[in-house]
Amino acid sequence: MNSETLNTLDTYSKNKYKYGFVTDIDNEKPKKGLSEDTIKFISLKKNEPVWMLEWRLKAFSKWKKMKEPKWANLNFPEIDYQDIYYYSAPKGFEKKPKDLSEVDPKLIETYNKLGIPLEEQKVLAGVAVDVVFDSVSVATTYKGELEKLGIIFCSIGEAIQKHPDLIKKYLGSVIPPGDHSYSALNSAVFTDGSFVYIPEGVKCPMELSTYFRINAENTGQFERTLIIADKGSYVSYLEGCTAPKRDDNQLHAANVELIALEDAEIKYSTVQNWYPGDEEGKGGIYNFVTKRGLCAGKNSKISWTQVETGSAITWKYPSCILKGDNSIGEFYSVAITNNFQQADTGTKMTHIGKNTKSKIISKGISLGKSQNTYRGEVSFLRKADKARNYTQCDSLLVGNQCGAHTVPYIDSKNNTAVIEHEASTSKINEDQLYYCRQRGLSHEEAVSLIVNGFCKQVLQELPMEFAVEAQKLVSISLEGSVG
Amino acid sequence: MNIQDNYLKNRKNIFFSQNKDIQNHREKLINNFVNDRFDRKNNESLKNINLKNFIDFKYKYLISEETSVINNNQENSYSIVSVNGQCSNFKDDKIEITKILDEDYNDFSENNTIEKNDHFVNLNSLFLNSGFKIIIKNNNNIKIKISNIVTDDDLTIFQKNNIICQEGSSLNLIEEYENKNNSTSNILNVIKLEKNSQLNHFLIQDNSSNHNLIITSHSSCKKDSTYTQKVYNFSEGYVRNFHYSELIETNSEADLQGIFFLKDNNTSNNKTFVKHLAEDCKSNQVYKGILNDRSKATYFSNTHVDQVAQKTEGYQLSKGILLSDNASYFSKPELKIYADDVKCSHGSTIGPIDENAIFYLRSRGMSKIAATKILISSFINEELSSIDNQQMSEIIQKKLIRYLSKVK
Structure with a gap:
């Protein structure tokens, strides 16, 4: 392990949860609880057209009739949906700032602490960042340059105002509001999120990125992201999440929809390190996320990469519907759980078109008293001739009080399709550990090195900016529980 | 006729119906059925099953006139003919075979399998009308062949067998199911392996298309014992093979294997479940299936490793070949692991025959x-x-x- 990583480990071990600070800004909230009034309030605040409000109300009426999905291997007290604020926006945001200088300096400071200085990033990294602070999109950088190419990258609220045709056509087309109770809930009360449209034949020249951050206490964050890649286009989208330290559990139910038309490719990367709760399992985010991509056209490709180290509860299954012939779906995941964290994550690959291919690589690492479950479904429908799937899910157990579970569902209805699944569960290899120790690494360093190697296959799929952060996160997550 | 009516009408002919505790227990089970109605949506083990045969059936049972025979044709080798789930008593210094007696209710009435909500096991407890108990005495090496014969059409057989291998014994057990009539057999085998015992269990299933076979087994292995099961399913009718194994003491082993050959409209449901409850145990689960025509199959496998079960080795493998475009195969190999010093893996493949x-x-x-x-x-x-x-x-x-x- 090089000295840089060691230094980072050192810094982080002193800091515990580095992102656990609260920015003191006055919030403007509606009353607690979920009702038609709350939804009308949100819709009014966001200045939405009537059809959007109707869409929300329809989803709400569906939600009222639904029960939460129960398949996951998770234990948590029932969520009181009436005890949550559904909208929170920093005051004075009815009028959006035109550039960064108009943004509240406190906010800018927050992001500086997170390690994404907007100013610097603008110049150095060439990343256009659409920052979501709680619910309102704070600033969108690089918009002008993207506009020249015809790329639309804005908050979903803005897209509803400016591009109603696209929204009407695609919103809810991949995740119908009535899919399950969390998607219905999100459809009813979503406040903000990103909207991306890449026009025909355009390769997006930079990686688009959003940093989500839950700030106000007792605020559920319901963001909605919609990415449409038109024929022959390409986009890589980064999403990072961090939340400050709180004792109460907070709810996060996001919906992300991706649509790839003919020959288009979407790469979606997530690093999730929401607050996981403390050593006793108190607090932490409840993360119920629905992510689904539709490979609608021929030769399209959707690739999900995720590094999940945070949240008290993770319930997340980024999936692909491979509808177009020759389309490709990929899923790369690293999930690390520590202390009392619980993760039930995986993917769903539905092969509909001919010659569709999918690949799943999942690495789960359990430490402390945590439970880590991989749950994935691969299904070949009758017309999916010559479809192909390869799945590999490996689990690593550190300590004897944690659990690692693998629950794959494999369904084939086509006799020319080939499906392969393999999984293994083991503890850290003693020989490898011995080798590292022999070369002078401490136990903790050795474990960290081996775990990083174990995850390499996934981490290398991440774009540069994220790969470094992700590697550090992996090390931090291990801290204190090995040896 | 529904389950409740069947039960009320035929209560007299069912084992242990005089016993108050068992009566209460059975009434509870009936209530469960009434409430649940075989809810297929929330119970994936009911996938592909034609439930009509099992919810609305007509209870019919006959005790056969032909006495079931036990032949001791060779040294240490026995043949048992079980007719409609019954067989005659037999005893020598190596083995003991007995019919179910009313005083055995503790052994036979409870559902002592891992899965408590299995509808078919509950039906078996509810309508129990046949079965026997085999004890292999200490340190004997025995071969037994059991032919399971059903004599008439439209019979509903609910059979429970207890097999006990005492310390140091070794048993080679071959069971044949080859029936050509329109009946349903629901069989539960409860197998106990004492210290250092061994059981090699072969099941050959070859029924005609109108015969339904539901077979469930539960084996528990004590120290240094080994249970090996091999299932060959050639049946043209519906077969359900659910096999559970518990490794309750150290250094025990369970090996559950199965091969099924399906064609026409046939379906088959398979499940293996191994629970590691002690250190240094090994398990292996291998199922292979060949599916032709419009046949459908499911295979669930589950390896559960308890927190105390360190040094476990648990392997699973499931392979399916689809020979026709209308066949379908669903597989769910599950690992649930709560101990860290384990070697567990699973693999699953489904596809056509390799073109190369x-x-x-x-x-x-x-x-x-x-x-x-x-x-x-x-x-x-x-x-x-x-x-x-x-x-x-x-x-x-x-x-x-x-x-x-x-x-x-």
């Missing part, structure tokens, strides 16, 4: 059908060649050839 292999054989002058047949045989060859019983191996080869003759 077919091409290779065809380029050497073989017809496509011949090549396909050779590749199917080689797909299961590992399992077939591991059978050390010559007679068994021949029986299975014959049935395989019969199956392959229908492959086009």
